[in-house]
Amino acid sequence: MIKSILTKVVVHVVATATLVLGATVTQASPVTELDALLSGHEAARANFTQFALNSDGNRAEDSSGHFVVARPNRFRWVTETPFVQEIVSDGDFIWIHDPDLEQVTRKPANGQNNSAPAMILNGQIEQLSERFDIARINASENGVALYELKPLDAENATFTRIRLLFEGERISELSMEDSLGQRSMLVLDDLEYDPELEEGVFAFIPPEGADVILDPGQ
Template identity: 25%
Template structure:
């Protein structure tokens, strides 16, 4: 479940300064940065399609997502297998409702690229240290980790004419592809900090980042 982190946070990587961007990708990066400059919080509906290369199986899920400055985020997965991913900027939780299991991970121990990913609305000025960025067509920006990462081979972001992100597609080293599309986005609605905290319900098994059960 931890390995789902980067694909799910793909959206976050794009609010970045256009440093170290190829000439063809500079316009997209600058436009995206400008679009989110005045955004303090963001909420949207999302739909996610995951295609597993080895099995040719596609899994479709959907739900609601919330972001707030300071690395705060909340992904609510609906349907037969509800899940919750929450971060207050310091602690990241993965809660599988059906399995009654919650994984806790300190954001300080995440790899550099993931730390950048968590800071959605903070400018992400150092994103260029970890990703090569280039254009992949009109309204399209591609990011590739500078260091080999089995969980993230490349990330493709598509955006509208004003720079707001409409979809994020990630691919890992195995060729598995996850595409997340966003709709009904709302900016600066006063999302409360309380929704970015998580307390495991009674009876839920908590597992730390080392796999130890608490």
């Protein structure tokens, strides 16, 4: 059950990791500040810890691993514990590889285009501001700033609240809360901007013998 939940969360959230591709921010409105933070670098990589909190605040089993992301719409997200899983986007398709099941699922990458994570991924602040109220919750002298996105149409929204925590110009935590009060938390470590990427890092070829499931993504 934990694996199923975390996989679903990652498919929604993994693209959001590209919001680490930030830039220098000057004093301005929250929308303008977030626009600057979500635009800038072309690639990034980091280690991550991810966990879920239910409405009672109880924490589910952690997962951890590493990822690399690059514009536009490419990423490789590798979960190492408590199970091994790879999620890769080559820009056209998202591939989900579960080695223990010897199974690969492929879905169109553009199936995420209208989701909040995809808009964050692409730095579409104008579109985000049309669907969310964007506010800066706090900003301290040590450079820590918290931004909150709340949907203008809460009744039809997937997430009731998204929070982005920045330390200086780098995002360190992301939380997404659904209508049931469940939160998905993502904590980043060792963030590196514009690293030298290996050739083919965003390519994926299903392993020999793996069952391949084609998900139309509708």
